[in-house]
Amino acid sequence: MTAGHEPVPTQRVGMFGKLGAGNYGNDGSLEALLAHLRSHHPAVPVDCMAAGPTVVEERYGIPAVDLSWDRGGSKSGSRLLDRGLTALRVGVGVGIDAWRIARWTRRHSVAIVPGMGTFESTMQVRPWQTPWSLFALAVSARVFGTSMAVVSVGASNPPDQLTRVLLGRALRLASHRSFRDDQSRTAASEMGVDTSHDVVLPDLAFALPTPPRPGRTSGTVGVGVIAWYGAESERAGADAINVRYRAALEDFVGRIVDAGRRVRLLVGDDIDVPIAMDLREAVLTGRPWLDVDAIVFDPVSTLGEYMSQVVELDAVVASRFHNVLCALMCGVPTIAVGYGAKHRVLMERFGVSRFSHEIRSLNVDDLDRSLDGLLAEGDRLSPQLLDVASDERQALVDRLSTVDDLISSARCRRRG
Known part of the structure; x- marks a missing residue:
């Protein structure tokens, strides 16, 4: 040399x-x-x-x-x-x-x-x-x-x-x-x-370790927040799209806390953090009688940290693909408010396609009813979700x- x-x-x-x-x-x-x-x-x-x-x-x-x-x-x-x-x-x-x-x-x-x-x-x-x-x-x-x-x-x-x-x-x-x-x-x-x-x-995230799901309810629902402005083809109406989405999400979170449940806000990207902070402030400001812990938000930075938050939740409602995927991997009953075909395909794979919604036509009444149905089925769904996640993990390792x-x-x- x-x-x-x-x-x-x-x-x-x-x-x-x-x-x-x-x-x-x-x-x-x-x-x-x-x-x-x-x-x-x-x-x-x-x-x-x-x-x-x-x-x-x-x-x-x-x-x-x-x-x-x-x-x-x-x-x-x-x-x-x-x-x-x-x-x-x-x-x-x-x-x-x-x-x-x-x-x-x-x-x-x-x-x-x-x-x-x-x-x-x-x-x-x-x-x-x-x-x-x-x-x-x-x-x-x-x-x-x-x-x-x-x-x-x-x-x-x-x-x-x-x-x-x-x-x-x-x-x-x-x-x-x-x-x-x-x-x-x-x-x-x-x-x-x-x-x-x-x-x-299968998605590479299936190879990540998941924390064990506790056998008790927490009284808390996770709501995923996304900086949603539409796709590239919708750029001209991006601001209006974002305003409609944020109004619907504020209404939905308000209904959850009005029903006596706690909410944990979840994000999947750093750009979602300001949206989540604004949402929490708006809902709490409109309900001054609520305890500040009625809506919690602790930003994370990895999927592992995200899963440690969601594993104890009674249900998750989310839009970002990996927010939905990792909640399902943890056995948490989940509603997907999707913005692409990938959400529908994922929910079908886990056998819960009936809990899929489209972000562009989001109806808060429908989403509220869907959450009630999901919570009612939670105990039955969780083992099913864990079984599918195990199968996907093994298929990923093999391939x-x-x-x-x-x-x-x-x-x-x-x-x-």
């Missing part, structure tokens, strides 16, 4: 995506797959290209670099000038990000997109954001001989043509594809991807061997 030079590892696995940015489901997916790699491939170095690299490094103990060069800028006060500066920043950013992603990718034998709704269009996302970064990753992987794996991802067929092209081509270039449900695999097929050899892999095979067979590369 030449003096002054460190030995270069022949194999390195990289995790890629909107990780460490405050979304508990995304980070839970990383946590689950990282635990698997450490158990099955302990000698293989792992690092990450993440939206929140500092959080990833501190929480998971792996090196991380920033996913995006563009962190936005301050407003000038001129709408026309702001638009021009934004366009310039985006134009420069996509080029810089493509170069940075390529530089990162070539250092790895395998680049993994770990779970998440990465290929979905259920939330607001611009083509030059996640879709572009995934496309850049896929092209870079093909150029440098890196194996790209998208593992147990969610997908939907986006209405925006450019987004659809970018996501579809990224999926087609991947060395390994697995989807977290059949509807995601179908959506990929609709984007022009040959999915005939792709597998359905993760496809990822192990990819890592084992990846061509060893040296950094140049």
Whole structure:
């Protein structure tokens, strides 16, 4: 070995995506797959290209670099000038990000997109954001001989043509594809991807440990809060969508406490926290006779901490996908107020599709009746939910061997 030079590892696995940015489901997916790699491939170095690299490094103990060069800028006060500066920043950013992603990718034998709704269009996302970064990753992987794996991802067929092209081509270039449900695999097929050899892999969160559920009632209902502004195609009416949703949620929480139950507010992303705080204040202000503990809110930052809160609840009503999933995993009777097909598919898998509601047409009277029915069935439902979660966990463990095979067979590369 030449003096002054460190030995270069022949194999390195990289995790890629909107990780460490405050979304508990995304980070839970990383946590689950990282635990698997450490158990099955302990000698293989792992690092990450993440939206929140500092959080990833501190929480998971792996090196991380920033996913995006563009962190936005301050407003000038001129709408026309702001638009021009934004366009310039985006134009420069996509080029810089493509170069940075390529530089990162070539250092790895395998680049993994770990779970998440990465290929979905259920939330607001611009083509030059996640879709572009995934496309850049896929092209870079093909150029440098890196194996790209998208593992147990969610997908939907986006209405925006450019987004659809970018996501579809990224999926087609991947060395390994697995989807977290059949509807995601179908959506990929609709984007022009040959999915005939792709597998359905249960959501990576099923691999996370769950706390035991106590055999007693608590008198508390969990209500999940989401910063809901509609999907990308609904951006023009985003503010009105948010106002309607927040009014309905305030009404619903008020009815729960008026019935003598306590409420624990739950979130699944850091951006939900201000919404939850405002909701709690609004309901308590309108009912000055209530004890402040009638509505509790203790923000968390991981799915494990979230599950420690929900496991003792009598029921959960939530919208964020992993809020719903992890409550079900813990055996907690759950209502999904969904914003995508993935919620319906998940609730069907657990045999509780009758407790599904649509966030866009949310009716508080219907939701209130649904909660009463759920609480009445709680004792019977909980064992059923735990059985399904156990089956999904085992299926995930069995099928993760496809990822192990990819890592084992990846061509060893040296950094140049």
